[in-house]
Amino acid sequence: MYPPFDDLRGFLAALDAEKQLLRIDRPVNPEPDLGAAGRAVANLDGKTAPALLFDNIDGFDDARVALNVHGSWANHALMLGMDKNSSIKEQFFELGERWQKFPVPVDRREDAPWQEITVAEGINLFELLPVFRLNPADGGPYLDKAAVVTRDSADPENFGKQNVGIYRLQVKGPDHLGIQSGPPHDFGRHIVNAEQLREGLPIAIAIGNDPILTLAASTPLEYDQSEYEMAGAWRGGVPYPIVRAPYTGLDVPWGSEIVIEGEVHYAEREYEGPFGEFTGSYSGGRELPVVTVKRVHMRRNPIFEHLYLGQPWTEIDYLLALNTSVPIHRRLKADFPEVEAVNAMYTHGLVTIISTRVRHGGFGRVVALRALTTPHGIGYSKIVIVVDETVDPFNLEQVMWALSVKVNPEFDAITLPRMYEIALDPSGHPQGVNGRLILDATTPRHPDRRGEYSQPVSAYPESAAWEDLLRELTR
Structure with a gap:
């Protein structure tokens, strides 16, 4: 329906044409108006809620x-160039x-719109x-919606x-940031590798990107799989445009609104937080890495894109719904061709x-246990x-019907105690350690005759x- 978008502005124009963008011209204060509006639009119909541009x-x-x-x-479908009424399942497949199509080689360009203005001294964010x-x-x-770019200091030429x-x-502070990192994340591994070499880590922070890049950047890929090459695949095989950042030499999106370059300090941590997280609870504070800008x-008249949580x-x-579900599905499908679909959209x-x-009795719990060993499942799949x-x-x-009539709690609820889990889940005890629960709601098969x-x-x-x-009569 639409060609791939090279920047955020092109996508906003498409949303506007599809009546999926609401422009707010009245004066607003950054606080509390913008956060309040983010919560308010999230309370609207999730099928058709518009983007907001202030x-x-x-x-x-x-x-x-x-x-x-x-x-x-609707916005998720338009991002993919699909009809805005496409179902969730259609978008998943x-x-x-x-x-x-992955990997799709990138489109390297020389100049970028975000190079219109550069501030190198007296930086005050x-x-x-x-x-x-x-x-x-x-x-x-x-x-909280920036694409953060870093390289592996131990293998810097590996794209x-x-x-x-x-x-x-x-x-x-004016040029001072704290950044969250977790051990399973690629950025967390980059921090470890840089500190083993006793050096800081160059970083580029791209704000206001085309929607597919943001989708790819939030997808749990393999450590050596390029998000840019995945973005090209999700653009239907159209190479993704990148440009080299002048200070760090990192590859950043060509179409960004704002690009911040800096360095993650070597072996330095500061208290960061609290922050209202995707779990619906404040995540508290931790000692986390520090960035100097x-x-x-x-760009002139830049668009500062933000993500309400x-x-x-x-x-x-x-944003994290289907791009979380698809990688788990691919992993499971490779090992178990019987797997049809995966819904990992919830929190x-x-x-x-x-x-x-179901291949045989007990097959459902075998599949569930494999899900817990996928890159995303290791830290997130608390209930399968x-x-x-x-x-x-x-x-x-x-799903609720299957739980209602297929699960016998005595046999079909399997718990795994004290496993690693992301520390952001408020139910952890302590945070970062949690049990896992498998509910096998498949129909019993031989030799299980229950x-x-x-x-x-x-x-x-x-x-x-x-x-x-x-359906036709009620359309």
Whole structure:
């Protein structure tokens, strides 16, 4: 429907044409208006909620703010060039199909729009950007939808190991940031490798990107898989445009609105947080790495894109929904061809639902245990629900039916105590350690002969034709 977008502005124009962008011209204060608006738009219909573009920010003559760009299934579909009414399941399989094109070589360019303005001295992010707290008890303003680019200091020429990820950055001073890193994340590995060499880590922070790049940057890929080459695959095989950042030499998106270059300090940690996280709770504070900003590049009249987080659902739940589900599905499908689909949309996959054909008795729990060893499952899949292939994992009514009648708690609830899990989950005890729960809601198969499932209710064959007719009549 639409060609791939090289920048955020092109996508906003497409959203506008599809009536999926709401322009706010009235004057607004960065706090509390922008955070309040982020929560408010998340409360609207998740199928059609629009993106928001604020053109009149108090204290900033030029800068604009975009919120909720990925925050509905309509916007998610338009990002992929699909009809905005495409179902969740259709979008899931579309992403999976496009993955087959990976890797797609990048499109290297010389000049970028964000090179229009460069600030190298007297950097003050509070003056350059309309930073604000998303939720009232945040420890400070954050950059939370930036593509953070770093290289593996132990293998700096390996393009695949150059990481592009979404990590929260607390703005602590005019040129001073705190950044969250976790051991399973590629950025966390880059920190370790740089400190083993006793050196700082160059970093580039790209804000206001095209929607596919943000999707790829938030996807759990293999350590040596390039997010830029994945973005090309998800653009339908169209190479992704990048350009080399002048201070760090890192590869950054060509179409960004703002690019910040700097260095992560060697062996230095500072208290960071609290921050209202995707779990719906404040994550508290920790000793985390520190960044000094060396350069700020930006377009004229830049668009500062932000991501609202809070009690689900919010924009992050759409952004991290299918790009979390598809990698788990691919891993499982490679080992178990019977697996049909994976729904890891709920709170970044803390609940993961898998539909599969059942090869033999106990097969569902075997599949679930494998899910716990996938790159994302290691840190996130706290509760895994396995259902038959006849159950649509994206249809919660069907999933709840399977849980209601297929699960015998005595046999089908399997707990694994004291496993590693992301520290952001407030139920951890201590945080970073949690149990795992598998609920096997598949129909028992030989040699498991439990239950009375031999006579399922079947509908008239003509029901399918009637369903099509009724859909047409009610359109």
